[in-house]
């Protein structure tokens with residue numbers, strides 16, 4: 353599936369903050385994504401399961417990552433994601449930081465296009481469904497980094 | 508007012524045992540009480556010997572009652588039943604509505620700090636539940652283990668005291684399901700037994716020990732035997748039984764693969780002497796199952812179990828790969844740390860005497876690792892500080908990327924069952 357991307361981003365990708373959302377306890381997704389991202393180069397700070405909004409925000413301010421990756425599969429992702437991105441974007445220092453979310457985001461299977469648009473409008477830069485292949489995530493990460501020739505590709 | 512109280516589990520299991528029926532149970536919970544009621548009625552009406560389930564939502568699990576309230580206000584569907592936020596009268600009505608069937612109802616919740624939930628259960632006539640200070644803390648929360656141990660101790664005492672009001676409290680350890688997958692059997696058995704001892708120390712008399720189907724049937728049979736033996740030795744003064752979980756890791760995506768895996772779980776339950784089976788449905792890999800999907804899975808598992816029970820008992824030679832010895836060594840090493848089981852568990856994790864592979868919880872040492880070997884057995888590749896034999900050097904695998912290897916191990920069962928079905932090597936029982 354093609355990820356829904358709000359805008360394209362530029363910058364160096366050195367440090368990624370990886371996290372679950374407040375209500376989600378699943379961690380295999382986090383363990384897997386940490387390895388996947390590390391293999392692409394960046395250092396990963398993994399906050400683990402059930403991360404309260406306030407903790408995610410304070411860690412984002414402290415770690416100053418180049419990208420935040422939220423991963424959640426318990427079905428509350430749409431609600432949890434919308435709430436936390438709204439809170440996060442309210443901080444001036446985090447307003448332009450690339451933030452993406454992915455996983456199993458709704459209790460009735462994949463979320464609707466309208467819900468995806470809601471999440472993008474609330475401030476996510478990309479929303480990945482559960483069936484997002486590792487390649488599509490890799491391609492997305494590639495786009496975050498300027499290519500050596502200076503030209504960047506836009507989806 | 509005398510509230511209806513859900514029936515106890517032991518008498519129910521004894522009745523089922525007389526008929527040689529495997530008791531089957533779903534993992535079911537809905538945010539809407541009417542749908543929850545329909546679900547409970549459907550489960551009690553299924554053509555199988557069932558125990559009903561109320562699974563709680565993830566906000567309630569982490570104690571975020573404001574988020575539950577907000578979801579209830581906006582009508583956002585939750586992934587379970589919000590027991591604590593709902594008026595206890597609503598839940599009492601559910602309990603009363605199925606009381607005539609004599610079916611026990613178990614509350615499943617995954618909470619590191621369960622006291623609020625236990626209080627709400629007590630107010631709603633519910634006294635059968637599951638969890639444990641370790642098994643509901645490490646895989647389900649970021650609550651510091653000592654706080655979970657404290658809260659669980661008080662919750663156990665509250666539950667045990669419900670016996671004074673005519674209830675028959677029962678608590679199941681979720682220790683046999685740690686992280687759902689890739690936790691070698693000896694550690695699963697040890698944690699279940701240790702939580703059983705914790706429950707006893709805090710007043711419970713009726714408990715169950717869980718074990719989740721892993722990657723190989725013969726290894727699982729050995730693990731279930733080890734669990735019977737240890738529980739027989741250490742918990743003989745309790746009412747206890749073993750509950751088997753159909754595979755708790757990444758589930759097959761094909762319908763027939765999912766049903767074959769469930770069928771194998773039912774067979775394992777019968778051959779391994781489990782009294783109860785928690786089922787999974789073909790929706791598992793994708794989304795929360797519907798009521799109908801749950802009922803179909805219950806009936807399917809019960810039918811397979813009945814067929815297996817009528818057939819030959821296992822005749823193949825029993826294997827001893829050392830699961831019993833490893834589990835006993837772990838249990839004894841933990842009990843040596845402190846006379847109080849809760850304290851002993853805290854010290855065990857702090858010092859790495861217990862160490863769950865791939866668990867990200869801050870109180871887990873995180874130095875152990877596991878893998879699925881070439882013959883499909885789940886093995887230790889690193890034991891960290893656990894007093895276990897050092898594993899043979901891990902066999903080299905082709906892949907190369909750590910993320911790819913992890914995904915391959917996580918999806919070993921899924922691939923095996925889906926592939927068997929694609930090539931139709933194994934006829935589906937469907």
Ligand code: B12
Pocket residue numbers: 375376377378379380381384421422423424425426427428452453454455456457458459460461480481482483484489534536562563564565568569586587617646647684685686687688755756757758759790791792793794795796917
């Ligand atoms: C293992 C497991 C558990 C374990 C988790 C242990 C742990 N600490 O991790 C245990 C048993 C504890 C557990 C508990 C629960 N679980 Co669970 N669990 C699973 C299971 C079986 C496998 C998940 C897994 O490990 N996958 C392996 C990892 C590597 O893959 P993944 O998580 O699917 O993520 C992939 C993609 O989604 C994607 N992805 C994920 N995030 C992101 C992010 C980005 C940016 C990108 C690009 C991609 C991406 O990449 C990954 C690799 O392909 C699934 C069902 C299944 N798939 O078979 C259910 C499942 C996820 N669980 C589910 C639920 C509901 C729960 C519970 C709420 C209990 C309940 N009501 O049943 C609790 C969670 C409590 C809480 N507070 O949240 C539901 C979620 C349904 C939904 N979305 O509506 C599922 C689908 C089962 C079901 N059908 O009901 N679970």
